[in-house]
Amino acid sequence: MMLTDKAAIAGIGETDYVRGTTKSRRQLNLEAALAACHDAGIEPESIDGVVITGPVPTFEDYVAGLGIRDLQFHTHVHMGGASSTGAVLLAAAAVAAGLARRIVVSTAATFYSGGARLSSTNAFPGGVPPTMPGAEIKRNIEHPAGVFVPMQWYSLHANRWFYETGADPSGMETVAMVTREHAHLNPRAWMKDRPLTHEDYQASPMLVRPFRKLDICLETDGAAAVVVTAATDTEATAGHRQVLLAGGAEGHADTPDDMASRPDILDMGMTKAAPRAFASAGMGRDEVDFAEIYDCFTFIVLRQLEELGFCARGESPDFVKEGRIRLGGALPVNTHGGLLSQAHVVGMNHMVEAVRQLRGEAGAAQVEDAHIGLVTGYGDYSDGSLVLLHN
Amino acid sequence: MPDPATPPRPLPDVGDPLYAPHLQGLREHRILVQRCRHCGHRQWPPRELCFSCHEEAFDWVEMPAVGTIYTFSVAYRGFNPWFKDQVPYASVVADLGDGIRILAAGADDDVDSITCGDRVHAEFDDVSDELTVLRWRR
Numbered sequence: 001m002m003l004t005d006k007a008a009i010a011g012i013g014e015t016d017y018v019r020g021t022t023k024s025r026r027q028l029n030l031e032a033a034l035a036a037c038h039d040a041g042i043e044p045e046s047i048d049g050v051v052i053t054g055p056v057p058t059f060e061d062y063v064a065g066l067g068i069r070d071l072q073f074h075t076h077v078h079m080g081g082a083s084s085t086g087a088v089l090l091a092a093a094a095v096a097a098g099l100a101r102r103i104v105v106s107t108a109a110t111f112y113s114g115g116a117r118l119s120s121t122n123a124f125p126g127g128v129p130p131t132m133p134g135a136e137i138k139r140n141i142e143h144p145a146g147v148f149v150p151m152q153w154y155s156l157h158a159n160r161w162f163y164e165t166g167a168d169p170s171g172m173e174t175v176a177m178v179t180r181e182h183a184h185l186n187p188r189a190w191m192k193d194r195p196l197t198h199e200d201y202q203a204s205p206m207l208v209r210p211f212r213k214l215d216i217c218l219e220t221d222g223a224a225a226v227v228v229t230a231a232t233d234t235e236a237t238a239g240h241r242q243v244l245l246a247g248g249a250e251g252h253a254d255t256p257d258d259m260a261s262r263p264d265i266l267d268m269g270m271t272k273a274a275p276r277a278f279a280s281a282g283m284g285r286d287e288v289d290f291a292e293i294y295d296c297f298t299f300i301v302l303r304q305l306e307e308l309g310f311c312a313r314g315e316s317p318d319f320v321k322e323g324r325i326r327l328g329g330a331l332p333v334n335t336h337g338g339l340l341s342q343a344h345v346v347g348m349n350h351m352v353e354a355v356r357q358l359r360g361e362a363g364a365a366q367v368e369d370a371h372i373g374l375v376t377g378y379g380d381y382s383d384g385s386l387v388l389l390h391n
Numbered sequence: 392m393p394d395p396a397t398p399p400r401p402l403p404d405v406g407d408p409l410y411a412p413h414l415q416g417l418r419e420h421r422i423l424v425q426r427c428r429h430c431g432h433r434q435w436p437p438r439e440l441c442f443s444c445h446e447e448a449f450d451w452v453e454m455p456a457v458g459t460i461y462t463f464s465v466a467y468r469g470f471n472p473w474f475k476d477q478v479p480y481a482s483v484v485a486d487l488g489d490g491i492r493i494l495a496a497g498a499d500d501d502v503d504s505i506t507c508g509d510r511v512h513a514e515f516d517d518v519s520d521e522l523t524v525l526r527w528r529r
Binding site: 135137139140141142143144145146147148149152155156157160163164205206207209210258259261263265331 | 400402403404407409410422436461462463465466467468470471474477479480482483484491492493494495496502506507508524
């Protein structure tokens, strides 16, 4: 692919991950962006592009906050949790095309403090965030049917998956347990000091069949960011081992604004994105050393493993057993604890962790001989995004 | 005068022209969906353009008021003030054939035994003079 090895992720930045902040998403985004610039060893003023992954902030905010001298490129990506990964891919494309040389991509979330709790529709008028698709479908069909929040949308998918494939539901517990173990190795993880036992998981209340509370991501406040630069930008990539983008893709279900009526609810955006992402990078699945997989729900990790092609539909509960996705296993997954046990940064923390792994800077959670890593995004009604990184 | 202590029930928008023929059908206890005049494609939800041939002219045709559960969701928590009182409740996607699947609230009290493949029939809930709400009952 034209963009293969043309773009590097030269800087990573994170705010603290907390539950309770008075800071706005704008402020958190700017702080993470500045931290990423500092990590890359570049002046924030030298940033010349921004890809925005949420309703806030504006490119004007980045110009003001970073002191950007000459913004040459900006765009927005609106596909929920698939946005962070999709935005990095887009930044790499812009760099490869020569539209900009140093692009910041930052994502913030105030799921704890911001009033937009994942279990509530109170945050928005009519209960629909402005960048969510299918507003009339929600108003006229979903809400009268009692369907309001993501755990309900995704339960429609899950219940059909169990029915069609006979998948073993205990796979969800495996994902929760392994992810929590990884969080214990991460000084930045919210759950770093909280053990999770089988008894804890089984006692966790069922909120929407089949999801227990412990199947669902954290609600935290914080932001994470990366700086994507031209691979030839030697000043920016000097401070750390260089991490290059090998390829990637985005993809969508056949009816991306309507989960209930699509021809096959098991077809995800990832179903279409994965084959072209691997092809674009010229890499095979067996070459991947670790995978940071978007984990708003344990269930969604299982399904993405299947649609990524690591195993057949219905077989992911077996795939994740016997330590295969644990550090030290054949395919470590979510080595930082993910959204389930680190923090909810709408997937940008997965990108940051992948870069740390490939730099060899992941500390106790370091994957041995990490050379090729995969990061996914999953959003809204099964939008999918995927990038492949290597060192 | 509406009781201020009772939360409003989430209802379709009778003012939405895209949904008006379907909502009129529900008042008559019929399930109507768009059928493209050019290519015959049936679609739900309603849209301005035919998904198949992209033309903009539709008839509204009646679907059978019975179907098979394609998938479902069961809520054990309330995510909306009105539905909080209904917990636990099911939301059901019924497959009516011809590529049409319709999401609506389940009408049964027994939500724990719901399974894909169960047969359901439509129940028409006359909420007001203006609006009838569709539910699926096993």
